[in-house]
Amino acid sequence: MPEPTGVIHDIGYQRYTGPRLGRRQVFGALYLHGLRTAFGLGRSAKAKIFPWLVVGIVTVVAAGLTAVRSQIGQVVMTYAQFADAMSWLVIFFVAVAAPELVSRDLRSGVLPLYFSRPLPRADYPLAKLLALATALWLLLGAPQLVMFLGAAFTTDDGLRGVWNELLDLLPGLLYAGLWAVVFASIGLLVASLTGKRAFAAGGIVAVFLMTTPIVGTLSIMPSRAVNELAFLASPSTLVNGVGTWALGDLLVGEGGGGLPIGDFGPVYAGAAVLLVATCVVLLLARYRKVATR
Structure with missing residues (x-):
């Protein structure tokens, strides 16, 4: 009877003996990877x-404003x-960044x-x-720092x-942070719906x-209250309405202006908070459903 000829080779596999990191480190890694993405x-x-390209545009605009201010001596x-x-650049930045953050993972099936x-x-x-919110805040806040x-x-x-x-x-x-939170909440929720x-x-x-056309339609209605509340219909004008109420001259300038929101400033602030909270709740519900498939 021939003897067995099988041989066991040691190819170097070893058990992991290093530290096992937990929830905080996993969350931090996801956050940093998302910011880089x-x-x-x-x-x-x-x-x-x-x-x-967007970063370059906002930086050049900020540098140009700073140069003009130094020459004429006025803000x-x-x-x-x-x-x-x-803000219009932020919209397109969100439209590109949000799908990269979540749609790619949905399509490739790596969530499990x-x-x-x-x-x-x-x-x-x-x-x-x-x-995403941090990226948008940096996009608007870093050029402000250049201006400062x-x-x-x-x-x-x-x-x-x-x-x-x-x-x-x-x-x-702080106002840039408001833009970032509102736009990131909406953008990520929409992106999470498709791979x-x-x-x-x-x-x-x-x-x-x-x-935006909805705002335009409501703003010409015969009711003054409807006109002043019309800007709730669009995320961009909603944020601008909060800024008009909360920042005053820092936003509209000494010459006045801003959105005609009347005395509804607190309503705009409450609507912004409610919008962000609703988007976050729906986003969490979406991923509870995805995770159980």
């Missing part, structure tokens, strides 16, 4: 073109007004792998939402002038742009 970092050169555009002026780790179902969408540095170095009032400029900057950064990035991008643009 929003700007195309760690991906192909093609994926970097649009986000960094051309306040920090809050800058956020408003760049995420949820096989110590990651509660709610943490995945919340990490993605936080990453230019104003601080050219002021004639010394430390007092720098302090006054800082007091103008902080509300502008096709083109459909998700189109849906996001449609939500933001197709609601």
Whole structure:
């Protein structure tokens, strides 16, 4: 009878003996990866073109405003007004970034792998939402910082002038945060409904742009109350209405202006909070459903 000829080879497989990280580290890794993805970092050169083109545009605009201000000695555009002026770019940035954050994972079917780790179902969408909101805040806030540095170095009032400029900057950064949270909540919710990035991008643009005609229609109605509440119908004008109420001259300038919202400022603020809360709740519900398939 021939002897067995089988041989067991040691090819070097070893058990993992390092530290086993938990929920906090997984959430942080998802957040950082999402933030990098929003700007195309760690991906192909093609994926970097649009986000960094937007970054370049807002930075050039901020630098141009700073240069003009230093020449004429007057504020051309306040920090809050800058956020408003760049909001149309934010829409398209969201339309590109949000599908990259969630639609790709839906299409490739990798979510079961995420949820096989110590990651509660709610943490995945919340990490993605936080990453997108941070990216949008940086997109609007970093150019404001450029404007602040230019104003601080050219002021004639010394430390007092720098302090006054800082007091103008902080509300502008908060206002940029409002834009970021509202747009990120809506954009990520729409993107989570489909695994096709083109459909998700189109849906996001449609939500933001197709609601504008509704505002125009309501604003010419014969009722004054309807006119003043008309701006609730679009996310962009909703945020602008909150800014008109909360920031006053920091947004509309000393010459007045802003949206004609009357005494409904608190209503706009409450509507913005309700909109974000609703989007987050629906987003969490969406991923509870996806995770159990």
